[in-house]
Amino acid sequence: MNQDWNAQWRQQALPGLATQPWDLIVIGGGISGAGILREAARRGWRCLLLEQRDFAWGTSSRSSKMVHGGLRYIAKGQWRLTRDSVRERQRLLQEAPGLVEPMSFLMPHYHGQFPGPKLFGGLLSLYDAIAGRRNHRFHDARQLQYLAPGVKEPGLLGGTSFLDALTDDARLVMRVLAEARADGAVALNGLRVTRLLRENGRVCGVAIEDSETGAVLTLDCTVLAVATGAWAERLRPASSRRQLRPLRGSHLLLPGWRLPVAQALSFMHGEDRRPVFVFPWEGATVVGTTDLDHRDDLDQSASISQEELRYLLAACAQQFPQAQIGPGDVLSTWAGVRPVVAGSEGQQGKPSNATREHVLWQEPGCVTLAGGKLTTFRPQAIEVLQACGAMLGREVLDDGAPVLAPVAALDIPGLSRAQTRRLAGRYGRDLPRLAQQVANLGGDCIGASDTLWAELALAAETELVLHLDDLLLRRTRIGLLLAEGAAQYLPAIRRLCQPRLGWDDARWQAEEQRYRLLWQRQHSLPPTTD
Template sequence: MESHARYDLLVVGGGINGAGIARDAAGRGLSVLLCEQHDLASHTSSASTKLIHGGLRYLEYGEFNLVRKALKEREILLRAAPHIIRPLHFVMPHMPGLRPAWLIRAGLFLYDHLAHRERLPGSHGIDLRLHPAGVPLEESIRRGFVYTDGWVDDARLVVLNALDAHERGAMVLTRTQLINATRTKGVWQAQLQRADGTSFEVHATALVNAAGPWVSTLQATLGRTAHHGVRLVKGSHIVTRRLFEHDHAYILQNPDKRIVFAIPYQRHYTLIGTTDLDYQGDPGQVSITDDETRYLCAAVSRYFKHPVTPADVRWSYAGVRPLLAAESAANPSALTRDYSLELDAPPGAAPLAPLLSVFGGKITTYRKLAEEALDQLCHVLKRPAPAWTANAPLPGGDIAQADFEGFAAQFQQQFPWLPADLARRYAHAYGTRAARILAGADSLAGLGRGFAPGLYEAELRYLRDTEWARCAQDVLWRRSKLGLPLAAEALDGLKSLEKLTQKLDAWFASEQQRDPMR
């Protein structure tokens, strides 16, 4: 890339909103540069509860428009990426003394009917004494309700949006930080810095601040005062060994009126979360506290026959959500998950160098947020172009009738030499593009060096050359969760994970030396 390169749009932030905006913009014919100071999805967008949902509990706060918008997006995303997004049934056990059954039924009725459903069934009541979901629960819990939402591999959702943007012409630069940008002669003159300390300059007609938890910091760097603000709220999760055998998730009410999810995760584990705590400090250095761990354990133990203790936690993670600030909301859980787009464009007959800043949002509504952002930008730039993403699959998501199970069975037949577990992981992670990793191979030996069970050099090359992976962390914790089985074991597992990390980092370093231009 040449210094002083010129783009229509410079997008700052490689989380879900930044990647979604870059994708939409590239598809509308704009020249786009997306820069991210670390790796794609390295912060908030890989630390979610991994749900594509309307947000049942938001109805309690009167967020009907947000829930309706999210429910519409749920259907769109299930079609766009059936390999990384799938339906998930949720069981809400009824606990006497908390929300009454009539209120839950009313909420679920609204949830079923606020938006048109095509792919997901409606809610219904169940007798937990007869339903498999009742087996692990306390005997006193006899009734409950079932509804359906979606589960998503959040980090891969970000990567696939960035990949689609790139394939439509966008330049994607990870580990590249915006140092400063000023409006000069009607354009943004931006100084970017690579991880090695070298810097370069680019020019852009418009700039998008999609920096997530750093959105206000970037506003200050740009010398702009925003009308909106964000409140940083930490959400933490724990992972335990699998607590139940069925494939439903639980949504559990608590006496403090918060809810906690217990979700089947990576086949052998249960994901439990989340907390909501105000956060002060560096969003890049967030971690779970002992109090949060105890809170989540207690929330689950209130319902399950076998208590969950901190000793049962095999892994944990935390992230900072940049929620729209509201002085009236003392409780972080009451803060809206909706978003606001703030357009700053100099006045005049032909406004130049606009700045669009993104405040708030949730992963489910990222596509709609991006669509609204581009509608505004195309208008102010006088570059009319129609919205297009509502009916466009993400890379690997072009599966006939969005039938993942049918696709996975066909994929296994096409490559019968692949172990069944590995074939299914490839199908889930890469969809119709999984065959690109296997090109030219007719046995496991053809996939090259094996670094760990199910992790071969062919996949590493694909992740490096196609998905911007640059180190072990990128592979093990974002583009896959292959680090979890090792991290979830005791001391020996941690030693194995450390050795694997060293091997992978050494491989990436050698590849970089062999082919620096990649």
């Protein structure tokens, strides 16, 4: 794995891409593409990943941050999806401590409201049976008020607790990519696939354009895997039936002190009986999510609407009436587009009823993954590779090998054990390099966040940052966690990162202006009229 994975390395690597005999090219730098690349690389395939914007730019940095077993899918009869999700949740909890962490969820029950304690407890018994362990418990109303202070009290019967997990989705993508690169894979961002190359009716390569320079290249491959999420139909033959139904999920991020919760609270929204969550994440509190058809241009980043803002604030008012949460309390917002495959009802029916199952579309030389979930990225990747392997004449078995290599124990002077665990989970193989940055820069955090200044320095040097939003919204999350996109810290960030990124003053100023406009459009409160 090249230790200097940055823009300078990228510039030097680009010309050589066209001379390589690639077994597999993966299109899409989210969790699905990263998972496919990782599984191919550890099997010795010569593989390349191309991302048109930035790694985890789309859904994989804008999810609800949950690594969960899909409790709701049991009620819909999606047993295989629930089984795979539960198994993969347990795998990730074991492989990625500090990045994927267990979280207690509470579901309050009220007189006359669905689901009642008995029904929900029965559903959780099935859930636990699939997981092979009992993870739920009922708490009476008095106990629940201690567990979730400020929760709505009238009609409260009690609540049921169960376990799932949370993650930083963008850091999970980076960790999986690092494992793939360690096994010889190549991954690049800022490269847009403009068309697929075909010969004798078979896909045999891609034409790409460098978003940074406008340069064009053609690359040959034996087989191609498309894992572009909501964009999966873009490269399919024009005669193919359109099957994707893009669904948007939006979220609010509040300061932790403004709505303090020690665990996740799951409840049914009073307006449509959809499940809504309020949970702690990175020292802040997340409120989400919505679920509606996304009809805007997919090439423009999704953003929250006024109606979604109202809906999520109504959820806060419903469940935490005394907190009086309003628009002025919102730190930031984010919206992601889920790549859902339309079922028999097509584009009709309630979005929340659409299946989260994935499918594979195949043509000679090309396999496209459509749909799927963050939690199940590994079995999805195996399935894609099995289809690709059939085209290559190679058998691909699911041997159950770890996705993420264990991280050697390391004591970083000046940091607590909890901080070191967090960093080990996020940086994996790069933990020793991060420790050196801490030795040079100290262990101070940026503002009220848990993010160290040393993390910014490491990302600027070695995590292929092409633009300022890559650094502040995905490599780190301070653009979401600090007020106004961390605007007050931009001068200090410039002093630390500008020389590491190799940008001159004009470039930095252009990037800062671009970032501020982007943040205002995508992560602030929506305009008063949509």
